[in-house]
Amino acid sequence: MTAPRSSTAQKSGSARPVPRSRIQKRNRQIILEAALEVFSTHGFRGATLDQIATEAGLSKPNLLYYFEGKEDIHRELLTQLLDTWLAPLRLLDPEGEPRTEIMEYMRRKLQMSRDYPRESRLFANEILQGAPRIEGFIRNDLRGQVDDTADMLQRWVDQGRIAPVDPYHLIFSIWALTQHYADFAAQIALIRGAGHEPHDGAEAFLEHLYSRLLAP
Amino acid sequence: MTAPRSSTAQKSGSARPVPRSRIQKRNRQIILEAALEVFSTHGFRGATLDQIATEAGLSKPNLLYYFEGKEDIHRELLTQLLDTWLAPLRLLDPEGEPRTEIMEYMRRKLQMSRDYPRESRLFANEILQGAPRIEGFIRNDLRGQVDDTADMLQRWVDQGRIAPVDPYHLIFSIWALTQHYADFAAQIALIRGAGHEPHDGAEAFLEHLYSRLLAP
DNA sequence: ATCAATTTTGACCATCCAGTCAAGAAGCTT
DNA sequence: AAGCTTCTTGACTGGATGGTCAAAATTGAT
Incomplete structure (x- = not known):
């Protein structure tokens, strides 16, 4: 329902949600791998979320379930x-x-x-x-x-x-x-x-x- | 009225309009200078025509009067x-x-x-x-x-x-x-x-x- | 099997952006 | 100064793109 913002001993300021479930860990990894591929060849602005999503084999909204946005992934x-x-x-x-x-x-x-x-x-x-x-x-x-x-x-x-x-x-x-x-x-x-x-x-x-x- | 496609002894295939007037020469140069500035720091996809136009001190349609498009400038x-x-x-x-x-x-x-x-x-x-x-x-x-x-x-x-x-x-x-x-x-x-x-x-x-x- | 929490997605916005167009401004030629 | 050509631009369009949302599917604990 809500995005996975964990709260295990979190510092106040910039939150870094710690992935908990096996699925979270796996999918965040898959997304980062795909994003690396895309960002490294097209640069930040040249890359699109759709490209990354396709590369990762996930839907775009699903990407945004694990990360707060393009900027966050990068x-x-x-x-x-x-x-x-x-x-x-x-x-x-x-x-x-x-x-x-x-x-x-x-x-x-x-x-x-x-x-x-x-x-x-x-x-x-x-x-x-x-x-x-x-x-x-x-x-x-x-x-x-x-x-x-x-x-x-x-x-x-x-x-x-x-x-x-x-x-x-x-x-x-x-x-x-x-x-x-x-x-x-x-x-x-x-x-x-x-x-x-x-x-x-x-x-x-x-x-x-x-x-x-x-x-x- | 029409874009400046000169025809001075042009090879058939890919046309390269030769700038004629003083204004053409000057403005194409200004545009290329601005484009170099923008493309070189943001890359092709990261650059926008508006950015280049602003940098050149011209309007976007004006840019497109001198060049066929973003790709052409690049x-x-x-x-x-x-x-x-x-x-x-x-x-x-x-x-x-x-x-x-x-x-x-x-x-x-x-x-x-x-x-x-x-x-x-x-x-x-x-x-x-x-x-x-x-x-x-x-x-x-x-x-x-x-x-x-x-x-x-x-x-x-x-x-x-x-x-x-x-x-x-x-x-x-x-x-x-x-x-x-x-x-x-x-x-x-x-x-x-x-x-x-x-x-x-x-x-x-x-x-x-x-x-x-x-x-x- | 049940039910709540987690995960996934189709449908949708709002914004940005390349490119068009028709009308107006400025130059040039006579 | 008239009249033609070149140059300039405000207003617009269509498509791409980042991001939202509520509902559906899946998972996991009991």
């Missing part, structure tokens, strides 16, 4: 994404061997772009539009993490353990080079033809590139 | 863009000094991303959506150019004039690294703060990177 998707987006950065170990650590970070990002290309495109879409919905996240969460990482990289540079490079640009380069294979997959596929998969050879190339760049 | 914009997009690749000189040539290409691409960030984002948007409207261009024009360039790079590798790298990934890396500063400018701006401009330090970093990567 927000949920982004929130989940941003969590995993920051994770690799946190795994950088200040005590580790610098080049190994950076190489590992690059590999993790490349793997993410291979395993979750739609998430990468969802993110790219958002940034392209000027990051209206995740400005807060970038300014408050990501920025701090990046600053910390940059400090660490600078320390490694100062200690002569990696070649002297601008730490911010180093980080940006890893983002650019890894995400490119997901975000521009369509272009790469058209250029390389059907035989190849976009990521083919990328890891070897990037390993070569960063090992050359970072050698003291 | 197509014109992309066509103009793709011409300039290919240009830098053609400037690579097989007879030149390999590292200088590649470095020059990188610099030209970086400059384009600095001087024409909206064009870069328009292109990125298009690829993200799966390149529906420029598939032909990529398959027929870009691909050939890239293949030729890759052959040239491979020859340079074989002659030992640059370090052995996969030529396709080398090209992709230049695209990724240069366009990133335009396409992800919003993210970079939020991370680096108001003091910096996204491209600050990029050229030095990329020069360092490619000179390390390509040294035989």
